[in-house]
Amino acid sequence: MRANPADYELVVPETLQEVLRLQSSEPGSWLPIAGGTDVMVLYAAGKLHSRKLVSISGLRELRNIEVTSAEARIGAGCTYTDLRQHSVIAKEFPLLARAGAWTGGIANQNRGTLGGNIANASPAGDSLPVLLVYDADLILVSARGERRIPYRTFHTGYKKTLLAPDELIHSISISRNLQGYISYAKKVGARNAQAISKVFLAAMARISNTMIEDVRLAAGSVGPIPMRLAKTERALVGRTIDDSLLEIAGEVVAKEIQPIDDIRSTANYRTMVLQNLLGEFLRGLPGARIAS
Amino acid sequence: MSVNGVTRTVRAYPMARLLDVLREELDLTGTKEGCGEGECGSCSILMNGVLVNSCLIPALQARGTIILTIEGLAHDDRLHPLQQAFLECGAAQCGICTPGMILAAVHLLKNTRRPSLEEIREGLSGNLCRCTGYLQIFEAVTKASRNEVVS
Numbered sequence: 355m356r357a358n359p360a361d362y363e364l365v366v367p368e369t370l371q372e373v374l375r376l377q378s379s380e381p382g383s384w385l386p387i388a389g390g391t392d393v394m395v396l397y398a399a400g401k402l403h404s405r406k407l408v409s410i411s412g413l414r415e416l417r418n419i420e421v422t423s424a425e426a427r428i429g430a431g432c433t434y435t436d437l438r439q440h441s442v443i444a445k446e447f448p449l450l451a452r453a454g455a456w457t458g459g460i461a462n463q464n465r466g467t468l469g470g471n472i473a474n475a476s477p478a479g480d481s482l483p484v485l486l487v488y489d490a491d492l493i494l495v496s497a498r499g500e501r502r503i504p505y506r507t508f509h510t511g512y513k514k515t516l517l518a519p520d521e522l523i524h525s526i527s528i529s530r531n532l533q534g535y536i537s538y539a540k541k542v543g544a545r546n547a548q549a550i551s552k553v554f555l556a557a558m559a560r561i562s563n564t565m566i567e568d569v570r571l572a573a574g575s576v577g578p579i580p581m582r583l584a585k586t587e588r589a590l591v592g593r594t595i596d597d598s599l600l601e602i603a604g605e606v607v608a609k610e611i612q613p614i615d616d617i618r619s620t621a622n623y624r625t626m627v628l629q630n631l632l633g634e635f636l637r638g639l640p641g642a643r644i645a646s
Numbered sequence: 647m648s649v650n651g652v653t654r655t656v657r658a659y660p661m662a663r664l665l666d667v668l669r670e671e672l673d674l675t676g677t678k679e680g681c682g683e684g685e686c687g688s689c690s691i692l693m694n695g696v697l698v699n700s701c702l703i704p705a706l707q708a709r710g711t712i713i714l715t716i717e718g719l720a721h722d723d724r725l726h727p728l729q730q731a732f733l734e735c736g737a738a739q740c741g742i743c744t745p746g747m748i749l750a751a752v753h754l755l756k757n758t759r760r761p762s763l764e765e766i767r768e769g770l771s772g773n774l775c776r777c778t779g780y781l782q783i784f785e786a787v788t789k790a791s792r793n794e795v796v797s
Binding site: 357359360362363364365366387389390391394395397398399407409411412455458459460461462464465 | 659660663683684687690698699701702703704705706707709750754768770771772773
């Protein structure tokens with residue numbers, strides 16, 4: 355059933371403070387809407403539970419990218435286009451710019467926001483595994499104040515997060531200490547633009563004398579939440595890259611993920627493709643000695 | 647809001663879709679509805695110079711903005727170079743995707759004056775043509791970007 359606009363309320367406060375006041379007065383009843391690329395889809399289909407919406411799309415406070423010597427702090431309201439066009443993001447956090455380019459087409463990149471992608475908490479969000487391997491922090495705000503949490507703790511279950519009913523994602527902070535890392539990301543989907551991922555892998559590694567000194571892996575669409583592959587990481591660290599390591603990596607990762615069969619793909623396919631992506635990443639690392 | 651250079655005042659529910667406001671309140675039916683969920687690009691327009699899907703914009707978020715729809719491209723009886731190029735290349739079949747396709751191309755050429763084929767493909771990747779006439783569409787955009795149209 356199509357939604358009737360008469361049944362819905364939408365307000366457009368001019369400042370962040372007003373939004374937070376509104377959310378604290380009736381926690382959980384005002385759904386924030388930024389670019390609308392997720393919310394409006396549910397709304398049009400008559401599947402939006404919330405009847406009260408608060409627009410946060412015009413708020414300047416949420417649209418900054420602030421770069422200090424230690425970190426890049428990305429306002430939650432920055433669009434994918436903002437990310438793609440920012441010189442520091444493109445140079446130092448290329449996976450984020452690339453995930454932005456893979457999200458929707460240009461029109462959706464002009465409207466969809468990084469904060470929206472996080473809050474929507476889809477296991478298939480393309481920027482989410484990237485934020486996981488970058489060890490991002492989230493800055494959450496409410497009328498009660500501000501708190502900073504590691505992003506990897508944010509998703510607690512399918513579409514469940516640590517965001518309190520009166521809170522808003524304010525910004526995303528990423529440390530600028532990624533020198534020496536080799537990074538990788540690949541989306542496998544029906545087509546590049548306008549197609550949700552079947553499998554997504556983001557990966558980073560630092561190699562010292564042919565040995566994996568540090569490795570970070572995160573995958574999308576292979577479980578209820580975008581997940582850091584901590585067990586697989588532990589199996590790889592301190593090792594040299596050879597055929598046996600590739601085999602171990604494939605076995606461990608298959609046990610670590612919980613993929614499902616759905617309209618886009620099957621659990622078997624997702625497991626096999628993720629193993630292949632992991633193999634491709636490892637083969638490409640300097641010092642890899644792979645015969646097969 | 648300003649629509650195609652004219653200030654228009656509309657009474658609408660805050661959550662009415664901009665697409666419906668354009669088509670039903672302002673009679674600008676050149677903007678088409680395809681999927682209604684941001685997947686097909688038929689409802690593409692420019693809002694404050696930026697390409698957006700009008701089906702995903704609540705009317706209240708468009709208050710005070712500058713809107714350009716397909717109806718605002720031609721000047722009197724002179725077609726916009728992209729419209730002329732689409733005509734010359736036969737880049738429209740059933741025509742449902744054409745307005746959105748042309749506005750996506752306007753947005754592309756505004757940011758990239760001489761796009762490569764790859765850049766054209768990316769710029770139009772959010773606009774689906776179910777008649778699959780993509781080659782003529784790419785050809786038309788290339789032609790318009792090289793000022794090769796007779797207008």
